[in-house]
Amino acid sequence: MVSSNDVRRLFLQAVLSRRVMTREVALKLWEKCIGAVKAANDALEIQFTGDRNSWDEFVTKINDELNLMNLEFAQMSDEITGKEMCALVNRKGDEVAQLATEYTALEIAYFKAVLHQIITATNDAFCISSMAALRETNNLNMSKSQAEVVLSSFVAKGWLVKSRRGRYSLSLRTLMELLPYLKSTYPNNLLECTICMEVVTRGISCYTKNCQTHLHAHCSDKYRRRSQNCPTCQANWSTEANAKKLDRIGEVAYKEGQDAHRRRPFQERSDSEDEDEEDAEAETSQPSQSQPSQASQPTRTQTRKNKKKAVREEDMDIDDEDEPEPEPPRTQKRKSRR
Numbered sequence: 209m210v211s212s213n214d215v216r217r218l219f220l221q222a223v224l225s226r227r228v229m230t231r232e233v234a235l236k237l238w239e240k241c242i243g244a245v246k247a248a249n250d251a252l253e254i255q256f257t258g259d260r261n262s263w264d265e266f267v268t269k270i271n272d273e274l275n276l277m278n279l280e281f282a283q284m285s286d287e288i289t290g291k292e293m294c295a296l297v298n299r300k301g302d303e304v305a306q307l308a309t310e311y312t313a314l315e316i317a318y319f320k321a322v323l324h325q326i327i328t329a330t331n332d333a334f335c336i337s338s339m340a341a342l343r344e345t346n347n348l349n350m351s352k353s354q355a356e357v358v359l360s361s362f363v364a365k366g367w368l369v370k371s372r373r374g375r376y377s378l379s380l381r382t383l384m385e386l387l388p389y390l391k392s393t394y395p396n397n398l399l400e401c402t403i404c405m406e407v408v409t410r411g412i413s414c415y416t417k418n419c420q421t422h423l424h425a426h427c428s429d430k431y432r433r434r435s436q437n438c439p440t441c442q443a444n445w446s447t448e449a450n451a452k453k454l455d456r457i458g459e460v461a462y463k464e465g466q467d468a469h470r471r472r473p474f475q476e477r478s479d480s481e482d483e484d485e486e487d488a489e490a491e492t493s494q495p496s497q498s499q500p501s502q503a504s505q506p507t508r509t510q511t512r513k514n515k516k517k518a519v520r521e522e523d524m525d526i527d528d529e530d531e532p533e534p535e536p537p538r539t540q541k542r543k544s545r546r
């Protein structure tokens with residue numbers, strides 16, 4: 209007998225085969241799932257309204273269930289497009305275990321080293337050149353050509369974004385899936401958007417000394433339609449001169465030559481420069497603790513079993529589930545700022 213639980217089950221099956229989607233697509237999937245379940249049992253009192261409250265309620269219920277498996281149906285705005293995105297993400301621990309099913313321990317160590325340089329880039333540029341990325345192999349038993357291959361793979365699978373200028377930065381996938389790791393490893397390096405409270409790696413900062421206002425480009429666009437004053441210190445951003453003074457976050461903040469030297473070395477503290485900040489990377493030096501994440505496996509197996517039940521995915525014209533689709537290469541270009 210189908211019940212309203214089947215809506216959540218069907219929805220998760222659909223989500224599993226897509227991985228990342230816009231909120232619009234997620235809402236459409238939800239609607240289809242409700243339709244399919246109602247078609248199988250007309251007596252069920254469920255209805256698709258599509259309003260924010262019922263969506264939030266639905267997501268909360270799903271997450272209560274997923275929580276047991278350390279999974280989460282997470283929502284976050286894409287910093288590049290400003291679109292609200294949803295994805296099923298692994299929330300287990302604060303390691304980068306999510307990469308372990310696809311990459312070797314060495315590749316993961318390399319990924320962490322590159323991540324470290326991106327996050328600690330000076331001027332809040334949150335990006336590094338290919339050269340700087342390749343230089344990270346110096347501390348690892350990895351050749352430059354191996355690194356080139358694995359870097360392209362990080363980009364193709366959506367773990368890093370490569371800009372037109374060839375600079376690497378954090379992707380939506382990394383920000384969503386590795387958030388616990390990023391937050392615990394870099395509590396002092398990550399910036400938080402004053403409006404939406406999510407991590408900002410592309411946007412603006414207020415120029416007032418000690419003002420902690422940082423905004424995503426899309427949050428700033430929306431906010432500045434309503435107000436021209438800094439939400440924290442009330443500085444007046446409306447004049448052209450003041451607007452120009454706003455500090456940039458992300459690749460636009462990159463200054464030529466800034467990554468000729470690493471600001472803070474990864475996994476080797478001896479030759480560290482001036483700053484003596486705690487570097488949480490140092491102690492996690494070896495990737496042996498990166499356990500392959502099994503969390504997503506049982507759900508896929510379950511997907512198969514559930515196919516036998518009354519309502520099937522096919523009834524809803526939702527993706528089939530043979531192989532998880534490879535992440536489409538991220539070809540998005542940075543939106544030029546107005």
Ligand SMILES: [Zn+2]
Binds near residue numbers: 401405423424
């Ligand atoms: Zn924001």
Ligand SMILES: [Zn+2]
Binds near residue numbers: 415416420438442443
């Ligand atoms: Zn301010």
